[in-house]
Amino acid sequence: MLALCIAWRCSAELSSEAGGVHLITSASSHRAGSARRDNPAGSAADTDVLSALRSLHQDGLKSEGTLTGEGRVLTVRERVNVAHEELRYAHFWKDARFLEVGDSRNGLGLDRGDYRIERIYANGRIGLRDDLGRWRRIDLSKIDPTNRCDGLQLSNDKTIGAYGGETIRWTANVRNREMWNATIARVETVERDAVIVRLANGDHQTLPAGDPMLKRTDLAYAKDARRNVSRSRRIRLPYQAVVQPRSWRTNM
Template sequence: GYKEGRVVAFEANLTRQGFARGERGTVIGVKDGKVELAMPNGEVRRFDPDRLPRNLKHDAVTIFERKEIALHQGDRIRWTAKDGARGLLNGDIAHVARIDGDTITVTTSDGKLHDLARGDPMLERLDLAYAINVHVAQGMTAQNGIIMMSERERMLNTSASFLVAVTRIAENATLVTDNPDRVERQVETRSGAKTSALETARGDTNGDRPNQQEVAAMSEDLKKLAEKLGPEFALAVLTNKERDITLEKPLYRSERGRGSGEREIDRERQLERERDLERGR
């Protein structure tokens, strides 16, 4: 958030608020929902986050915290923002090739060299990359690595994230955790798959499989929804276990223009017709 001391960089022109793309200011306070910014020229200006255009809600500004980083030749870094013109991508890994006076030369993941002179905006948009999270690690490979998992981060301890972590390391992987048994259970019971709307409404977001009673109750709810939205919707939100059970009980769409208490197909009559056909009637 807009914590005092953080820097707000404007990534788009906000004409109505008087800010241009490329401008930045340091947060000195928040009053009546307005962020007070100290600009480089000494001026104090106010910025209203609630007045951001809807289409720029998440892209108009970047908030970051200043910190000093000592860089040395050979250091592994990552970009925390992008520079599309130079092909520097957010989250991409680079290495410090050399340091010559006020200029740092980096080698990006595509092998290209880029000179970053003093004052280059990308010097404020990088961080050391010796420790990264699983999201950033996707697509990367390392010979050796240390995976750190805490029982307190239970929502992050999923089989999906664990799989990503261990498959990023080609040779030697070391797991460091504060509670091996608890973390193991968390990984085993949480798949990391996106939770469906029905699961969220029922509170079944802890990753545990529902029992038979819960499955039956959910299936009834899904039948009601399927009457209005079609069976494709209902089947799309089922877990694998629920899907197997529900497929044994076909779902039907309500006939348009008829009362909600009437069915397009009466299951019993349908079965009776099928039996009659088998008997050759």
């Protein structure tokens, strides 16, 4: 798997030049760091750096022949790292695009499903739109901070490349298909209208276009990449330190 020798969070840009990859922060790194502590969802700059690192990793795997085929782009759902009790405060919603409701027994009176966050009002209420286009306005004070089983979760969309030979992890549970959150699977084949994967138990599953689990997946190394992008500083990484595909992958 990918060897990410990163000890600091990068807050400005990632650029490459002969002999290495540069992760560069702005002069206001301390102010940026303070802003990120106030905003646990993470910054746009962090997202750009992580996206660039994912691309570098996949380029390395493709060049050595581990990833095969033309692949396809998947739009997947990524959870926003916000504590449950913080959902009661509109400030923590500003970097999220969706509210996912996994249980109808919640203080907001919402049915199960995904709601697009359309507006954050000055009084702290939130304007939502459901899959049918219906408008809902919710009062965050009705969220019970002690009920962590109400199924409420903030999230965003992002895109990833799926290729034959890629290692992925599930981000949700589907009991009857033996797909479990955080477990690893291997992409066997990427076809025009389906993705065929091998689960951790060895079974194969075909995910046709539109299968809800296609958006409940991520690259296996994405979580570790985010964890390792920590404190702001300019650092220089040789290419080999950024991309070592074989040494960082999980054998399947």
